[in-house]
Every structure is written in C-alpha cells, then in structure tokens.
Amino acid sequence: MAQRQTARSVSARKGGDPLVMLTAYDFPTARMAEDAGADILLVGDSLAMVVLGHPDTLSVTVDEMVHHCKAVSRAAQRALVVGDLPFLSYEAGPAQALASAGRLVKEGGVRAVKLEGGREVLPQVQALLDAGIPVMGHVGLTPQRLARLGGFRVQGRDSATAQAILDDALALSRAGCFAVVLECVPAALARVVTAALDAPTIGIGAGAQCDGQVLVLHDVLGLFEGLRPTFVKRYAELGAAGREALAAYAAEVRQGVFPGPEHGFAMDELLLDTLTVDGRPATALLGEPAA
Numbered sequence: 001m002a003q004r005q006t007a008r009s010v011s012a013r014k015g016g017d018p019l020v021m022l023t024a025y026d027f028p029t030a031r032m033a034e035d036a037g038a039d040i041l042l043v044g045d046s047l048a049m050v051v052l053g054h055p056d057t058l059s060v061t062v063d064e065m066v067h068h069c070k071a072v073s074r075a076a077q078r079a080l081v082v083g084d085l086p087f088l089s090y091e092a093g094p095a096q097a098l099a100s101a102g103r104l105v106k107e108g109g110v111r112a113v114k115l116e117g118g119r120e121v122l123p124q125v126q127a128l129l130d131a132g133i134p135v136m137g138h139v140g141l142t143p144q145r146l147a148r149l150g151g152f153r154v155q156g157r158d159s160a161t162a163q164a165i166l167d168d169a170l171a172l173s174r175a176g177c178f179a180v181v182l183e184c185v186p187a188a189l190a191r192v193v194t195a196a197l198d199a200p201t202i203g204i205g206a207g208a209q210c211d212g213q214v215l216v217l218h219d220v221l222g223l224f225e226g227l228r229p230t231f232v233k234r235y236a237e238l239g240a241a242g243r244e245a246l247a248a249y250a251a252e253v254r255q256g257v258f259p260g261p262e263h264g265f266a267m268d269e270l271l272l273d274t275l276t277v278d279g280r281p282a283t284a285l286l287g288e289p290a291a
C-alpha cells in the first residue's frame with residue numbers, strides 16, 4: 001500500500017506532482033475517492049447541500065460533521081482526511097475553534113481541519129496549530145460568507161480584492177497552514193498566489209496553475225443536480241444512470257420479474273407440512289400454485 005498522506009507530506013508536494021483532493025461524506029464515497037487515487041479526502045461542509053439537501057452550507061452542525069467524518073475516517077487507508085469547520089463553529093475565537101476542531105479530530109478521526117477566511121481567522125489558526133492540529137486555509141469565494149460576498153461569484157477581479165486575497169493567503173501560509181484552498185478566483189491571480197506561498201494551493205475554479213485541485217465528488221459524478229458551477233467538469237452522469245437502474249428495479253418488482261429464483265433460498269418444502277396455524281396445516285392457506 002502507498003504511504004499514508006499527512007499534512008507534512010502534502011505540504012512537501014509544493015511545486016511537485018499536482019495534489020488531488022476530493023470531497024467525501026461517507027464510507028462508500030471515501031473508498032471510491034481513495035481507490036481513484038485522491039491524496040486528500042475533504043469532509044466538506046458542502047455536505048449540507050449535496051447530501052443533506054440544504055440550500056447552502058450554513059446550517060450544517062458540528063455534530064453532523066463529526067458523524068460524517070467518522071465514516072470517512074473509517075474508510076481512509078492512505079489519504080489524508082480533512083474535516084471542514086462549519087459556519088459559526090470557530091468565528092467566536094480561538095477557544096471555540098479549538099473546541100470544534102477537537103471534536104472533529106477526537107470523535108471524527110480526521111487528521112487536519114479546514115476553515116474559511118483570511119487574516120481575521122489567524123488567532124484561530126494559531127490556536128489550532130499550537131494544539132497540534134494541522135490547518136488548511138480557504139480564501140477567495142468562501143461559501144459560509146455568501147451573503148456578504150453577494151452570492152456565488154468570482155472573487156478578486158479588481159486590484160483591491162485581488163490584493164486582499166493574496167495578503168490573506170500569504171498570512172495563512174506564513175502562519176503555518178499546510179495548504180490553502182483558492183476558490184473561484186481568476187486563474188492569473190491564482191498563479192501569483194501560488195508563486196507567493198510556501199504552502200501548496202489547491203484550486204477549485206482557480207485555473208490550472210495551482211499546486212492541486214479539488215472538486216465536490218457529487219459534482220464530478222453527476223449526482224448533485226442543484227447548482228452547476230461552470231468550473232465543474234462532470235466525469236459521469238451517475239444521477240441519471242441511478243434513476244434508470246432504480247426505475248428498472250421498480251418495474252421488475254411490479255411485473256413479478258424480481259426477485260428470480262437465483263435471488264432466493266431453497267429449503268426442503270416437505271417441512272412445510274409440519275407447520276400449523278391455529279392447529280391447522282399452514283399449507284392449507286396457500287392457494288393453488290400458478291399454472
């Protein structure tokens with residue numbers, strides 16, 4: 001088996017082979033992503049939308065994140081499992097961040113956490129690092145602040161916001177984040193940020209010049225039919241394929257085609273003659289066998 005990825009081994013990939021990160025939310029998706037060669041499994045707060053059916057990421061709780069982190073951690077054998085700190089589980093300060101991250105690590109079994117934000121979350125980042133918890137940063141489009149950012153839109157297109165993203169990413173890298181996600185920023189800006197940081201950048205909607213890429217697994221597989229961001233490439237249409245398969249099952253049940261004899265279990269049917277219902281032979285309840 002290939003060597004287990006750690007925050008340190010991920011960090012060391014700066015400028016090397018591109019890092020592959022995928023979200024995963026449960027045992028089968030984690031196994032699938034790891035078998036496909038993902039270096040990092042992110043239990044993202046996108047869980048809220050693609051698995052739990054919420055309209056945005058805001059309502060997912062630490063309890064829910066812990067539940068899903070446990071399943072992914074049980075599945076992962078080689079990839080680094082990173083747990084997302086959900087909205088309002090760290091913004092109040094370092095103590096809150098430590099309590100929330102502690103739950104993802106101790107109960108959920110993750111080996112690192114991710115949080116959204118730049119210089120304003122440095123005290124939280126520092127507290128986590130001081131406690132020995134590796135931290136992944138996340139700047140650019142930060143879905144937990146969607147209301148303030150004015151919706152899902154590209155960030156850093158003007159000089160002031162581009163500089164702010166660069167400064168935030170630099171601050172996170174200098175504070176000791178082992179990697180920084182750049183979400184939905186122009187490719188040219190991502191290239192500059194990638195060149196400026198010691199930590200690897202992991203892009204989503206940030207062009208090809210980052211040190212790695214991340215996509216939401218349900219988007220890649222065509223399982224999420226809500227938002228369809230332009231930066232997503234769908235590599236399969238499992239939603240459509242799944243519907244077709246389930247419709248075939250439903251039709252076969254209704255037609256009496258499934259289950260066939262090969263899906264059942266045989267017994268010595270003479271034993272049925274020994275069964276009774278209220279003292280009468282149970283087989284008397286059976287109708288005539290179909291012709």
Ligand code: KIV
Nearest residue numbers: 023044045046181214
């Ligand atoms: O929650 C998530 O899936 C994420 C990725 C999009 C980076 O944060």
